[in-house]
Amino acid sequence: NNNNNNNNNTPDNNNVPPSSSSSSHLPQYVRNNLDKYGYEYYCNICAIGFTKEKNYQQHIAGRKHAQMEADEAISWHDFITDCPTWVTMMMTDQDCDTDNTTTTKNDDKDTVLLDVCTKWRESELSLFPHDHSCIDTSLTISDLSPQLRARFWRYLRDSFGMHYPELPKIIHYISLRDSQYLRVKELFETCEAFQIIGNIIASTTSDDVDDNVEVDCIYDLACGHGLLGILLAYRFPTKKVVCVDLEERKSYHVFKSAFVTLGESYQNRTPLSNLEYRVDDLRNIQEEVVESSFLVSIHACNEANKYVADMSRKANAGWAVMPCCIRSGLYLRGASILDLSSEDRYKVLCGVFAEANDARLVRKISRDITARPIIIAGWGMLSDRSSCAGEEGGGSRDSLEFVVKRGAMPPL
Incomplete structure (x- = not known):
């Protein structure tokens, strides 16, 4: 993390090698990619992996990472502002952690329930419920788990947020009134x-x-x-x-x-x-x-x-x-x-x-x-x-x- 002033080059919870015990904070699909591609270091903020520590440290010191880190700082706030009911549906059963995710009250760190900070990746589409080889045609936003609703918000943010930051609010507005028309596959x-x-x-x-x-x-x-x-x-x-x-x-x-x-x-x-x-x-x-x-x-x-x-x-x-x-x-x-x-x-x-x-x-x-x-x-x-x-x-x-x-x- 850029806020660490020591020189031990040990990645923090946002940027961890897979061997670290805190790697359980990473979403499961990220951990799967670490195993699949053999990354030794991973920037959870930018959703990018590295095999060499030198390249990882160069990335952490770079401008792109700094921009993504600044975005992470406001992601949770924006998610709550854009889609408040997508959050409140979970709050009776879950606590909000300081790392901008929610985890279960039993503090099971192997399961990050909401991730609104990690950059969207197209490969995440495979995580949505499928009917045969494609996303289930009958699946609506209201049918999604809170985790997947959070990732769908991130998809909208990364795909359209630069010019149309109001789009998640519009989708949320429809979800409160006519959610049957929000078929995930069609969206x-x-x-x-x-x-x-x-x-x-x-x-x-x-x-x-x-x-x-x-x-x-x-x-x-x-x-x-x-x-x-x-x-x-x-x-x-x-x-x-x-x-x-x-x-x-x-x-x-x-x-x-x-x-x-x-x-x-x-x-x-x-x-x-x-x-x-x-x-x-x-x-x-x-x-x-x-x-x-x-x-x-x-x-x-x-x-x-x-x-x-x-x-x-x-x-x-x-x-x-x-x-x-x-x-x-x-x-x-x-x-x-x-x-x-x-x-x-x-x-x-x-x-x-x-x-x-x-x-x-x-x-x-x-x-x-x-x-x-x-x-x-x-x-x-x-x-x-x-x-x-x-x-x-x-x-x-x-x-x-x-x-x-x-x-x-x-x-x-």
């Missing part, structure tokens, strides 16, 4: 897709990509609960966002109401004043789609993905889909797919779909979240965007990947 799925797709849309104003027309209208097609469209409208308050589905679900109004109530306004505008919902067939927006449009669809089935790509390409507009299922007959011209697992078949057909529609970018979210994790994105007709192509064509993919990986989400 992770939508948030991860939002980060990728939002950065693609933001890249239209980037100097890294030439000749782009700035997006002014985003369509979330076959939107379901509408949370993706809501997040996009919240991130881009100057762009119109239209959610389209064959029916209007109550969950959409629940999410929207929470963002309007607790969200930050932009230039004195009511949050989500740029958002519209239509009960309609997604094909009926064709006449509205222009070059400055961007069409999105998450886990639409079969022909719906093709409609989205076709409408976009006809107008030279941008698009992104996360296919749920793709009929082989739409693209393979009679070829049969035999002896492939469902997962391999999905990957093959996503590749075929991407090629058939001149996709510029293929990304994926964690397989723990969904068995259909691939996002495919493009921009209009490939021949109409030759200025973005590399020597072999389709070169805009590299530019877009650079923008997406840079990943900075602008503040409102």
Whole structure:
């Protein structure tokens, strides 16, 4: 710890080698990683391991660690402020320790019940209850253990806290009123897709990509609960966002109401004043789609993905889909797919779909979240965007990947 003034180089409770008796303060998944990768030293604050003490000490003395240590000092306070009932549910049975965790009253130091300080890692998704190979689709926030609710808070903080620190409060607000709509799998799925797709849309104003027309209208097609469209409208308050589905679900109004109530306004505008919902067939927006449009669809089935790509390409507009299922007959011209697992078949057909529609970018979210994790994105007709192509064509993919990986989400 940076507060230790002695020179014995002995790590403290926040930064301990696995041999230390205080290593039991580490979450179980961290201790598992220590064993798996053979780390001799581990910084619990930054969630990073080291095999050599020299590298560990350099890290402890570094600026990044100091920033994370300062963040740790306020993490517990912020968690209590953002999600007070997620804490009070446990307080009758547990005491709050000074190390920013809660432990049982019997002082069982082998079990850290709440960890809001350790940096989120994608590998933690495997700790959430699964149904077969993915997070259980019926699991809601209220079904989670207090430990996992705390880690979900940390996920929101690390993924969105720099620009949208109010997001955990919004989720907590919904959990008090309509928790049945907070399905954990759908929350992770939508948030991860939002980060990728939002950065693609933001890249239209980037100097890294030439000749782009700035997006002014985003369509979330076959939107379901509408949370993706809501997040996009919240991130881009100057762009119109239209959610389209064959029916209007109550969950959409629940999410929207929470963002309007607790969200930050932009230039004195009511949050989500740029958002519209239509009960309609997604094909009926064709006449509205222009070059400055961007069409999105998450886990639409079969022909719906093709409609989205076709409408976009006809107008030279941008698009992104996360296919749920793709009929082989739409693209393979009679070829049969035999002896492939469902997962391999999905990957093959996503590749075929991407090629058939001149996709510029293929990304994926964690397989723990969904068995259909691939996002495919493009921009209009490939021949109409030759200025973005590399020597072999389709070169805009590299530019877009650079923008997406840079990943900075602008503040409102």
